[in-house]
Amino acid sequence: MAETTVRDSAATSRASYAPLALSPVPRWLTVLTWLTPVALIGAQAYFVMASAPDRDMGHLQKIMYVHVPAAWNAFLAFLWVFIQSVRYLWKRDERADLQAAAGAEVGAVLTGLTLLLGSIWGRPTWGVWWTWDARLTSTAVLFLVYVGYLALRGLTDDPERRARWSAAVGILGALNVPIVYMSVKWWRTLHQMQSAPSTLDPTYTMGLRANAFAFLFMLIVFVAYRYRGLLAERVMERQLDDAALTRRSR
Amino acid sequence: MNGMVVNSWPYVIAAYAVTWAVILGYTIRLIQMTRHHDASRSHSVSNS
């Protein structure tokens, strides 16, 4: 019995008692924080005004300027979750776990936004709010996978266990994305083809790119601040734990 | 292609309204969180 206790405490110290500290906001983050709203407003104002109505889609094409960048960056966020989850299981660095958590939350927000925008675009274009096409459906599944990820984090109390579990869920979830996409695609093509209109005029491509970068800045800023928040929470929890421990040992 | 002739502006405006609502909503959440942590950190420092 005593042996178990020793083993457990050794495991805890290995995983979660590497020093954690909240450093002051780095300079690049401050710069990016102010750059992001400028980039977002600038890109949207310019391209929404400048782009001519599309031959097929009319003004609806302007929705793409936010829909597509939101989707791209949501995928980037989940790639971040995957990378940090692998890093956690490999290095057992708690900061990797917190980075993954921050990425998952921001990614879920962006995925939710992508779905809403897709729906708003789909109503006048396809005449329906929802269609069972491969991209839309797999995005919805992706959203649910990460909602589950965040729920698991919320419902697990032990930080070291939470980190291991959510890393496993994050990796398997990322693994599942291409499989879901493929399966929905087959499922759809066996029934009917959904033709997506693709017209590429240069303003459109430029507008997409500008907004994609603005959203990327926003993603980085959001993840960075969310990470700092999670880190601050953990630092505080550690202080409380340490205080309780010293009090008990005294 | 039944929806093609309708006025598309309401949808565009709705889309941008939703986008900015989400962006601003999450920003406000992050600001509140940061303030909360700053407040409790200074509190715990003064406490010790």
Added chain:
Amino acid sequence: MARSALMSSLVGDWNRVRAVAWKDLTAERRTKSNFNAVVAMAGLILLFFGFALGPDAEGLRNAASGVLWLTILFSGVLAFNRSYQLELEAGALEQLLLYPGERWAIYIGKLLANLAFVFLVEFVTLPLTGVLYHVAFPDRWLSVLGVLILGTTGFVSLGTLYAAMASRSRSREVLLPLLLFPMLVPVLISASGATAALLVGDVMGDSGAYIRLLATFDVIFIVAATWAFQFVIEG
């Protein structure tokens, strides 16, 4: 020399797998109450889908494969948490982890026990679906059986992994399906697609693509879940 060492370690792992599976199945056989409850639940779901879809025989027949798979998922998910709950009582899991040997052996053992359990449930669900939804006995029943085995394997491989987490967190009843079901979209799509195709004689010949997808999914997720289990079970 190295070869025989590898062989003996594999034999040891296999014995461990068998021991875990046998232990779980014995516990299940002794009580039986869990099995009966899950089978009753499956029957209830089948009946209720029938009520919701209406009495039209043609409509029921078309919905049969989808309903069958939803019933398997919704009833099977009730069994997984249980497989760990028994371990949590009296700290049995900690003791299990103290035994020497590979962690993945515990996963495979539990996977086999859960597979046996779900297959037994399906043994009741399948004929019941046939009767309630007016499905004629399919000509290619061997292929249907193959799809059933592949689909169940994919379902149970992930269910066994996620239940190891969900059963030890707060509000496990909600968490397990929330974690598990989004991951199972490919299984649900391909298994019910293949079953639907096979039940009508597969005139379009699309069951093959679905079965390949199902097999791919199984291989990827059994490997991934076996690997991930060591991190999940650590402490």
